[in-house]
Amino acid sequence: MPRSARTRTHAHVRTLRTPLGITALAALSALTLTACGSGAQGASGGGTKVGLITKTDTNPFFVKMKEGAERAAKENGVELVSAAGKFDGDNAGQVTAIENMVNSGVKGILITPNDSKAIVPALAKARAKGVLVIALDSPTDPQDATDALFATDNVKAGELIGRYAKAAMAGKPARIATLDLAPGVAVGVQRHQGFLKGFGIAEGDPSVVCMQDTGGDQAKGQTAMENCLQRNPDINVVYTINEPAALGAHTALKAKGLEKKVLVVSVDGGCTGTRAVQEGKIAATSQQYPLDMASRGVKAVADFAKNGTKVSGYTDTGVTLVTDAAQPGVEAKGTAYGLEKCWG
Secondary structure (H helix, E strand, O other): OOOOEOOOOOOOOOOOOOOHHHHHHHHHHHOEEEEEEOHHHOOOOOOOEEEEEEOOOOOHHHHHHHHHHHHHHHHHOOEEEEEEOOOOOOHHHHHHHHHHHHHHOOOEEEEOOOOOOOOHHHHHHHHHOOOEEEEEOOOOOOHHHOOEEEEOOHHHHHHHHHHHHHHHHOOOOOOEEEEEOOOOOHHHHHHHHHHHHHHOOOOOOOOEEEEEEOOOOHHHHHHHHHHHHHHOOOOOEEEEOOHHHHHHHHHHHHHOOOOOOOEEEEEEOOHHHHHHHHOOOOOEEEEOOHHHHHHHHHHHHHHHHHHOOOOOEEEEOOOEEEOOOOOOOOOOEOHHHHHHHOOO
16 A cells, blocks of 8 residues: 654645656656456457556555456456556656556546545546546545545544554553654545544544654654654554554564553554454554455446446445454454455
């Protein structure tokens, strides 16, 4: 679905300064494009084409998103053309994918932006040529750089686990570590801010004793947790951007014999993460639904191609708090429900 210590700089956006020719070459080598669709409208069938560009093609979240898009393409009689960057954060690869898809005649592009601001000029060029552009999962910055957004309410997702963590602490003073995503990625900013809101604190609150970026990676999550514990061994609450980061944190906590003493909460709701909740490695997670995002996006492009109907604004694709240790005043469902709805 990437999600070290630093002063909070989430507003900062990374920029690429690679010369254009080198950028294009690197992006092309980083990109994998595939096409699938109904039998009547394959790559040479001349039917409506829908582009899907994910952050990577390895993260289970985006694998499930692609599956949803493929299914919806068949149901709606359109051809799906997909692409993914080589790594999470590969803006250049996504820019090249947009250009290739526009040149191939796609009617619409669905994208999970790696860099919510740097991708905007490429999207503007696509829209200027009449291509419907829909963001999935992560909004652009500004959000109206796309025609529409189908996504989890990431602030709400963070708020749910923040409220849960606050209730679970039952008045005990909190020493919080936040294992975040990366600067400039809207989804990471929103989940972080939502967690703080749900816990009832503001940015800069002294109860937050460590903040580390993990890129949403398990190994980096483990390293980040080790760094936090080295500086603040009394940490008792850990917020993580996603479940791989949470599992990395659990490994670090277990190595110190702290896995039963520290509350870990997360976001995503993948099957591996939901099982980790069931096993007690993660106390609670906010589950989101990538298949639904992609299915709605494909149908929106198909409708646009058929009758010119253009979707707009934000569509919330839902989020559910999943835990087997419910807390008073915080609505949640158990892991049995989570495992029925999980992905990956």
